[in-house]
Amino acid sequence: xxxxxxxxxxxxxxxxxxxxxxxxxxxxxxxxxxxxxxxxxxxxxxxxxxxxxxxxxxxxxxxxxxxxxxxxxxxxxxxxxxxxxxxxxxxxxxxxxxxxxxxxxxxxxxxxxxxxxxxxxxxxxxxxxxxxxxxxxxxxxxxxxxxxxxxxxxxxxxxxxxxxxxxxxxxxxxxxxxxxxxxxxxxxxxxxxxxxxxxxxxx
Numbered sequence: 001x002x003x004x005x006x007x008x009x010x011x012x013x014x015x016x017x018x019x020x021x022x023x024x025x026x027x028x029x030x031x032x033x034x035x036x037x038x039x040x041x042x043x044x045x046x047x048x049x050x051x052x053x054x055x056x057x058x059x060x061x062x063x064x065x066x067x068x069x070x071x072x073x074x075x076x077x078x079x080x081x082x083x084x085x086x087x088x089x090x091x092x093x094x095x096x097x098x099x100x101x102x103x104x105x106x107x108x109x110x111x112x113x114x115x116x117x118x119x120x121x122x123x124x125x126x127x128x129x130x131x132x133x134x135x136x137x138x139x140x141x142x143x144x145x146x147x148x149x150x151x152x153x154x155x156x157x158x159x160x161x162x163x164x165x166x167x168x169x170x171x172x173x174x175x176x177x178x179x180x181x182x183x184x185x186x187x188x189x190x191x192x193x194x195x196x197x198x199x200x201x202x203x
Contacts, residue, residue: 047094049134056089064170078103086152087170146192
């Protein structure tokens with residue numbers, strides 16, 4: 001069976017497409033109306049969250065940097081160790097070590113709730129839906145982890161927001177450049193190329 005459309009497009013689907021989507025989720029053992037969180041061990045995860053319908057609500061660099069600060073602070077306060085991140089105008093990725101998966105949902109709920117209220121007040125759009133649910137994927141190996149680091153740092157280039165990864169401010173590439181150096185990152189890119197990474201990873 002082909003993968004049906006994501007649930008935030010649900011209201012645009014025909015009844016036949018809706019039935020197909022629910023059938024698919026049942027066959028996969030997923031909750032009918034929420035993305036799955038099947039692995040709950042203490043390991044590294046890639047977390048992704050998008051603005052509803054991928055609208056570029058975080059279009060300004062100032063907003064992205066402020067959100068980045070809040071995100072990293074909230075995760076640290078929850079005992080979650082961040083390994084890499086990138087904040088784009090309409091979504092973000094976080095690669096993090098999670099010792100207690102039960103602490104994840106409260107962090108994202110608080111962060112998304114508070115940012116929604118603030119941005120809707122700033123934009124004069126009270127009541128606007130800002131976030132769609134986050135997804136997670138457990139890292140399977142060292143290669144998976146480091147390829148994910150490269151994928152996150154390359155993401156702004158992939159989505160054509162910039163021509164160079166090191167020109168994108170709201171990303172952990174700057175922390176890696178400072179701590180590891182440019183040559184280390186170049187070697188990492190050669191050793192763990194992104195290639196087709198990310199196509200269908202979140203299903």
